Amino acid sequence: MNNIIESALSLYDGIMRRDREEYKEHPIRMAGIAQEMSWLEPQIHLLICLHDALEVVEGLTPDYLQQVFSITPEEGEILDLLTRMVNETSEEHFNRVLNSG
Secondary structure, three states, rough: OOOOOOOOOOOOOOOOOOOOOOOOHHHHHHHHHHHHHOEEEEHHHHHHOOOOOHHHHOOOOHHHHHHHHHHOHHHHHHHHHOOOOOOOOOOHHHHHOOOOO
C-alpha cells in the first residue's frame, strides 16, 4: 500500500500551494489528523491523498483515478464529496463535507 500512497502523492509533484508549500504536504497533514483519530485505514489513506488531485492536477479525471488506483464506485463518491467544487469557498466545502452524514 505504501507504493500506492507514494504514487498518489506523486500526482502533486511540482504543484505549489498559494503559501508556496508543496501541495502534497496538505494531504500528508490530513492523513496525520485521520491517524490521530484512528480513522487511517489503508484505503482511507489513499482517498485522503487523492482528495485534492482532481482540483489541482490539470487533466486528471475521476475515471483515471478509478482505473489506476482501483477505486470502487463508493470510494469514488467519497472522493467526489471531499473534492472542492468549482467556485466553492473553503467554508462552503467544509460545511458540505460536515453535513454529508
